Amino acid sequence: MKDKEAQDLIREASHTPITRKDVRKSWFYYYLFAEMGISYERLQALGFTTSMIPILRKLYPNKKDFAEALQRHLIFYNTEAVFGAPINGVVIAMEEQKAKGEPIEGNGITGMKTGLMGPLAGIGDSIDWATLKPIIFGLGASLSATGNILGAFILLLLPLIQIIIGLNLSVAGYETGKASIKDLLQSGKIKQLITSASTLGLFMMGALSSTYVEVSTPIQFSFGSETEPFVLQEVLDSIVPGLLPLAVVLGIYWWLLKKNQNFAIIMLLIIAVALIGAITGIL
Structure with missing residues (x-):
């Protein structure tokens, strides 16, 4: 045998x-x-x-x-x-x-x-x-x-x-x-x-990431009273729909791959970025 x-x-x-x-x-x-x-x-x-x-x-x-x-x-x-x-x-x-x-x-x-x-x-x-x-x-x-x-x-x-x-x-x-x-x-x-x-x-x-991760920006610029405002989110959506959520997911993936897999730190970073974005009006 x-x-x-x-x-x-x-x-x-x-x-x-x-x-x-x-x-x-x-x-x-x-x-x-x-x-x-x-x-x-x-x-x-x-x-x-x-x-x-x-x-x-x-x-x-x-x-x-x-x-x-x-x-x-x-x-x-x-x-x-x-x-x-x-x-x-x-x-x-x-x-x-x-x-x-x-x-x-x-x-x-x-x-x-x-x-x-x-x-x-x-x-x-x-x-x-x-x-x-x-x-x-x-x-x-x-x-x-x-x-x-x-x-x-x-x-x-x-x-x-x-x-x-x-x-x-x-x-x-x-x-x-x-x-x-x-x-x-x-x-x-x-x-x-x-x-x-x-x-x-x-x-x-x-598919789960695109469903549960929601990120957008309210930033817009006006170049005159007679022109339509330049809405950044609309431009991003015209390039790749869901570009900001994708960037967030890829950023977290990079962090897990290159830095560490401490999920508590990742959560704190997400909260910090969300607070800064809300206070400054970026996100």
Whole structure:
């Protein structure tokens, strides 16, 4: 028997197999803790990592491997918890294959999460919060207005439906992901998958930046009473829409890359620049 085959057998025997129950339990933990410990730096990453701890303990008995797995899941993550459940299953499947010695890199798992979280969040927000919630809450309000005691309990339908959907989607993601990953590994396309997922993740982070970062300037000049004022923001928008927010994002990225990754300092710098800009009328 070759050395690599022997190592694979030892590695595979060193961790406990993942079951459907494990996948469902992991997602349920995420459902409970997704909105806890939220920060602008990580958003749902702490809740996701908490849900993955029992899985990772099974897969990585070695403390170093376990610590590395925790670190890669502490990176920024945010999606809709219910319809984003397939991500949980796919990630568990990828971690399981990685623990068995398959050539899956940590950034491939991170890229997969980042690439899927935006599209699934859009689906979940549209179905879960924009459709199911108004219907159920409207029904509860109607029953309560007529004095029906069921109006107080009808609201429990929303979490009940969410839990049923999430439990099933997480298992579906795990089983589909497990089969897909095996096919990809056999075809040698895992590097293409990692590159594609990482690229999609970059697009999603860019979309998030353009959505949440808002910077504009009120500066304008007048060159005579009969001429239209020169509005700097309009000129910037005509060159590249969102140029100032882009400059801010790139500036923060440069700081993280070249200076340090102390987010407290970055926040203080942003507040200082915002205050100076507001006082001087530049921003």
